[in-house]
Amino acid sequence: MMVTIIDTLSNVGDSKKSDDTDVYFYNPKCSSIQHPTEMVRSICSLIMNTFKNSKTVLPNIATFLLGIVSFGIFLVWNGGIVLGDRSNHVAGLHFPQLFYYSSFLSFFAAPWTFSLAPVLKLLAVKSLIYGTASTLIALFLVHKFTHEHPFILSDNRHYTFYVWHKIYRRHWAVRYLLAPVYTMSGSLNIQAFADHTSFLLALGYFVALVLSLVPSPLLEFRYFIIPFLFYMVHIPPPTQTMRTAVGLSLYLSIHLVTVYLFVFRPFKWRDLPDQLQRFLW
Incomplete structure (x- = not known):
């Protein structure tokens, strides 16, 4: 919805005179922002222009609003977001989900986004302080x-x-020792995204x-797929064919291993000896 609003306001702005301050829509590139006041100005510009051009914006986001309203009705009717076992899907504050996602993103986007120059920038004094x-x-x-x-401790599929179990539970200190890795991962991911997107698009993302990851108590890679795809479509394709070849080879290898385990390596749980279990993502 944010993308649609930004695109609509940008088109409206292009159809007006650039010196008309009443309709001027300010949405700079992330990489061009020099001061926090520019971010505030951009957010205020989004709010003001959305209301001023509501007759143009509303028809374009009507389907999104319908989805939001329908979801609200479902929450009231169902008494919550979960269907079925609610006790194991209680929403809360799970901020480390952002760190897990950033690590996931860094790994799977590396063939396209990794470069030595951004890493060296992290060694600057200002970057070290931040x-x-x-x-x-x-x-x-x-x-x-x-x-x-409980699922991540018991479901070995x-x-x-x-x-x-192999990383985080190996030692109690591992989760803390990974904090600098999360910081570096997040910085590199933000840099790669900021070089090619506007501030409001990045803010909306x-x-x-x-909103989608923090409330979830369960670490599951499938929760990361849509944010990952949205991130990648805003990264320009690499000029080197080798990067694409490496990325596709990485993905294909993981999927082939997963399919092999699913099809040819079923197993049984002790408490369910009559049922085959299969490995999934």
């Missing part, structure tokens, strides 16, 4: 808001089970990311 502050915040969020969902 990085230290961000790491301290990450440590606090990891300490206060890390959740071990998913990759996340093995990631959690981050808000949607927080």
